[in-house]
Amino acid sequence: MSVHLYFLGTGGWVAPASRTCMSIALKVDENIYLFDVGEGSFKNFQKSKLNPLNIKAVFITHIHGDHILSLPTYIANLAVFGYSKVLKIISPEWIKETIRSLLKLTTNLKIKIDLKYLSGYNGELAYDDEKIKVWSYRAKHVSEALMYKVSVKNKLTILYTGDTSPNSVLETEAGKVDVLIHDASFMQGFEKLAHNTGHSTISDAIKLALKAKVRKLILTHVGFILNLPKTFKIDNISVYVPKDLDVITLMDEK
Ligand SMILES: [Zn+2]
Ligand SMILES: [Zn+2]
Structure with a gap:
């Protein structure tokens, strides 16, 4: 079995070019599973040379455009490429109307879609197939938002x-996983600003990773962070700060 993470977009709306x-x-x-489809990220999907016909499901965390605005672009491209599966789109139910509106932007370009709306209680089963199982949890953001916990069956958890x-x-759920992909919108020292805007700092993420004893910490939704190496170690934790189009291999067993 092989498990890889492709970083198609690593910033928020306010981020370096x-x-x-x-x-x-x-x-x-x-199988390909997409977690958020922020504005412009489809171009990086194309550059990554992933096969769009292998997309199984799209998981949306919340309403902000830096997480959902590529959805119509995916639908349009999948329709043109002859996608014949049923695309599962999993999102919080409180953004139902927004998802419907986004799907209307692709008039006459239809593929089969199975929409699943999550009510947002902690530990809700979001998805299950032969490879992965996914549960959702409530995040703490300026709009209501979800986090997703993935189990790659009997192998690893993210x-x-x-x-x-x-x-x-x-804090509770991080203690149960191998890999933590964490919001790192702000530099250390900007905790007040980060928390007031529903985000975290690099040091929030590192503190949690140490407490939770994860194997890998991956910092994403990165803002203007200066002088941070792409990978470094803290205790036994491997920390990654991927750039767009980076790929992290979590498992490659032939
Ligand atoms: Zn964001
Ligand atoms: Zn947001």
């Missing part, structure tokens, strides 16, 4: 926080 808005593709063998400030649910 080199960072497109948030989107991560989890590739388990041939928690993607989306946009969030530190919170007790995150």
Whole structure:
């Protein structure tokens, strides 16, 4: 089994020019699962040479455009490329109308879509297939938002926080996973600003990773962070600060 993370977008709306808005593709063998599809991130999907016909599901954390505005672009391209599967779109139910409006932007370009809306209680089952199982949890953001915990069956677990400030649910769930993909919108020292805007700092993410004893910490939704190496170690934790189009291999067993 092989498990890879493709970083299609690693920034928020306010980020350096080199960072497109948030989107991560989890590739388990041939299957592709997208976590957020931020504005402009489809171009990086194309550059990554992933096969769009292998997309199985799209998971949306919240309403902000730096997480959802590429959705119609995906639908249009999948329709043109002859996508014949049923695309699952999983999102919080409180943004139902927005998702419907986004899907209307692709008039006459239709593919089969199975929309699943999550009511937002902690530990809600979001998705289950032969490769992965996904649960959702509440984040702490300026709009209501979700985090997703993924189990690549019997192999490893990943928690993607989306946009969030530190919170007790995150603390509990981070303690149960191998890989933590964490909001790192601000530099250390900007905690007040970060938390007031529903985000985290690099040091919030590192503190949590140490407490939770994760194996890998991946910092995303990166703003204007200076002089940070792409990878470094803190205790036994490997920390990554991926750029757009970077790929992290979590498992590659032939
Ligand atoms: Zn964001
Ligand atoms: Zn947001």
